[in-house]
Amino acid sequence: MNGKPSVVAVLRDNLWGNNPIFIQILGICSTLAVTNNLNNTGIMTVGVVFVAGMTNVTVSILKSFIPRKVRMIVQTLIIAFYVIIVDIILKAYLPDISKALGPYVGLIITNCIIMGRAEAFAQANPPLLSLWDGITSGVGYMYVLLLVAFFRELLGFGTLFGVTVMPDGFVPWTIMVMAPSAFFFLGGFIWIAKTIMLKMEARS
Amino acid sequence: MNREGIVYTVIATFIVSFSFVALLALTNEFTNEKVERNRVLSERRSVLNSFGIDIEGSDADYDLYDNRVTESTEQGIDLYRAQIKGHTVEAIKFSGSGLWGTITGVIAVEQDLSRIVGIDIISHNETPGLGGRIAEDWFKDQFRGEKINQGRIRVLGTGGGDTDKDNGRVDAVTGASRTSAALEQIVNKSLETIGRLRGN
Numbered sequence: 001m002n003g004k005p006s007v008v009a010v011l012r013d014n015l016w017g018n019n020p021i022f023i024q025i026l027g028i029c030s031t032l033a034v035t036n037n038l039n040n041t042g043i044m045t046v047g048v049v050f051v052a053g054m055t056n057v058t059v060s061i062l063k064s065f066i067p068r069k070v071r072m073i074v075q076t077l078i079i080a081f082y083v084i085i086v087d088i089i090l091k092a093y094l095p096d097i098s099k100a101l102g103p104y105v106g107l108i109i110t111n112c113i114i115m116g117r118a119e120a121f122a123q124a125n126p127p128l129l130s131l132w133d134g135i136t137s138g139v140g141y142m143y144v145l146l147l148v149a150f151f152r153e154l155l156g157f158g159t160l161f162g163v164t165v166m167p168d169g170f171v172p173w174t175i176m177v178m179a180p181s182a183f184f185f186l187g188g189f190i191w192i193a194k195t196i197m198l199k200m201e202a203r204s
Numbered sequence: 205m206n207r208e209g210i211v212y213t214v215i216a217t218f219i220v221s222f223s224f225v226a227l228l229a230l231t232n233e234f235t236n237e238k239v240e241r242n243r244v245l246s247e248r249r250s251v252l253n254s255f256g257i258d259i260e261g262s263d264a265d266y267d268l269y270d271n272r273v274t275e276s277t278e279q280g281i282d283l284y285r286a287q288i289k290g291h292t293v294e295a296i297k298f299s300g301s302g303l304w305g306t307i308t309g310v311i312a313v314e315q316d317l318s319r320i321v322g323i324d325i326i327s328h329n330e331t332p333g334l335g336g337r338i339a340e341d342w343f344k345d346q347f348r349g350e351k352i353n354q355g356r357i358r359v360l361g362t363g364g365g366d367t368d369k370d371n372g373r374v375d376a377v378t379g380a381s382r383t384s385a386a387l388e389q390i391v392n393k394s395l396e397t398i399g400r401l402r403g404n
Contacts, residue, residue, distance in 0.1 A: 036333040066220070067213040074220055081224045085231060092235035095242040103329055177334065177379045 004125065007132060014136035017197075020113045021144040022190045027113040031145055032182040034104065038161045041149040043097065044104040049138030051082045052114045056134030058082075059122040075118045076109075083109045113141055148185045152176045247310075248273075250324040254295050254312040255286045256348065278401050284310075293321050296398060300390035303382040305329030307338070311394050313352070317402065319369075320357065323347045323391065335383030346374035347391075355395055359388035 005013075020026045027048075035041050058078050066074050087105045090098035098105075108114070117137050122130040153159055156176030158166035175181050206212060248269040252259050257272055259265045274285045284295040295312035307328040312321035325339040337343055346366050350357060353372030366375040376384030 033331075034333070040333065062220070065216060067208055067216055069208065070213055070217050074217070077221060077224055081228060084228055088228075088231050088235055088239070091242065092238040095246060099246065172378075174378055 004129070007129070010129065010133050011136050014133065014140040015143075016140075019140045019144065019193075020116070020137050021141055022186070022193050024113075024116070026116050027111050027141055028186070030107060030111055031148065031186060032179040034107070035145050035149040035152055035182050035185075036156055036177050037153045037159075038146065038149045040104060041145050044108070045138065045142035045145055047083075047086055047105060047108050048111055048114070048141060049135055050086065051079065051108050051111075052117055052138040053131050053134035054082045055079050055114055055118050056122040056130035057127045059118040060125060060127040060130035063123055071123070072115075072119065075115055079114050079118070080109050113137055144189065148182055148189065151185055152181055156181070247326055250310045250326045251284050251295055251312075253324040253344075254310040254322040255284075255288055255293055256312075256322050257286065257288070281397065281401065283401070284312075286312075288321065291315070294398065295321075296394055297326070298390055298394040298397075300386065300393065302328055302330050302386045302390075303335055303380075304331070307383075307387065307390060309390075311347075311391060311398075313395070313398055315402075317352060317355070317395070317399055319352060320347050320350045322349075330380070330383045335377065335380040337377045337380065338383060338387055343374075343377060350374060352395060355399055356392050357388070357395070359384045359391075 014020070018024065021028075021031060030044070030048075034044055055075070055078050059075055062074070062078075063071075083105060086108075087098070090105065114134075117134055121133045125133070150160070153161075153176075154165070155173045158164055158170045158172055173181075245263070245266055249259050249265050251273060252265065252269060255273070257268070260268065272286050276283050276285070281296060286293055286295075292315045293312050294315055295310050297308065297310050299306055299308040301307070305328070307325065307330070309323055309325040309328075311323045313319065314321060323344055325344070328336065328339060330336045330338065347357075349369045351370045351372050356372070358373040359376050360373050366373060
């Protein structure tokens with residue numbers, strides 16, 4: 001990375017050109033596991049946006065004090081710190097959401113996008129830009145997961161956000177509820193996105 | 205001081221770990237009471253739910269529980285009693301292993317063990333969207349008023365909910381056979397426990 005990347009470039013990279021899901025292929029475990037219903041997907045991705053943003057700021061502020069040898073341990077510590085804070089706050093002030101999320105909150109710790117951004121971006125950039133990078137990476141992750149969840153919930157349960165939308169005679173596709181269906185959608189998504197990218201490159 | 209030297213590394217790591225953990229401990233300390241009260245409230249709601257008593261969804265449920273439910277201990281098992289439509293209904297808490305972790309909940313039955321009044325799940329660690337659906341209303345509502353056949357109930361097949369209250373069976377969760385089977389065992393074991401308390 002030469003020089004300071006611009007705010008717009010960071011946004012465009014994280015949402016499209018270098019999207020964490022379909023270009024970097026990061027955070028796939030949660031893409032497969034949680035995308036069978038929109039509510040859970042939505043709440044968890046909001047958590048990821050928050051944790052990614054805050055982790056990036058913190059790593060960026062602390063980067064000059066932390067010896068290189070232990071920087072990844074410290075990053076993990078910071079990620080776990082924010083995830084536990086989110087967990088405690090939800091338990092104390094929004095117990096219903098906390099109950100609905102269950103194990104999702106803890107799963108955020110294992111999301112490699114957060115550590116990836118901390119290591120690749122926050123280690124080399126100023127705090128505010130890192131915050132922006134964390135948030136946009138989270139949003140890039142969020143919209144792909146919501147798209148996958150949209151199709152999986154629609155076909156797997158016949159509902160959207162828990163509201164039945166398919167006609168009465170609709171037979172739910174059980175495979176859509178299981179993790180393998182996310183592979184099909186993700187594969188399809190990567191295919192479409194790459195095709196569009198190649199066309200755009202060819203034109204310019 | 206040398207940034208990459210061992211002394212600096214150890215001290216820096218210690219300070220960073222110490223401060224983050226201290227912050228966590230502080231947050232935990234400040235929210236402890238609230239979290240504990242939320243936990244008790246949510247358990248009380250589960251008991252009320254299993255009895256089929258309408259809850260308010262607010263702090264008022266805390267007192268509602270005190271008014272409607274009496275607690276007692278028999279043979280070392282906590283027993284909850286309430287009067288529903290003029291007759292006594294009993295509930296116990298249950299816990300057992302699901303696919304990934306412990307499932308805890310409440311089951312309420314008619315005193316003569318003829319029917320289940322209702323069940324509610326307090327906590328579980330099942331796969332979200334699959335086994336985790338045991339905590340959804342459509343699944344739990346299948347147990348409401350379900351007839352108990354020879355002291356058992358069966359969780360079978362697949363589908364969106366069994367509405368026949370006299371066949372002593374409920375539909376399993378699609379794609380979550382292991383969780384469904386585990387729950388069947390847990391429910392039947394708690395029926396046995398209540399039966400033992402009643403002496404039959």
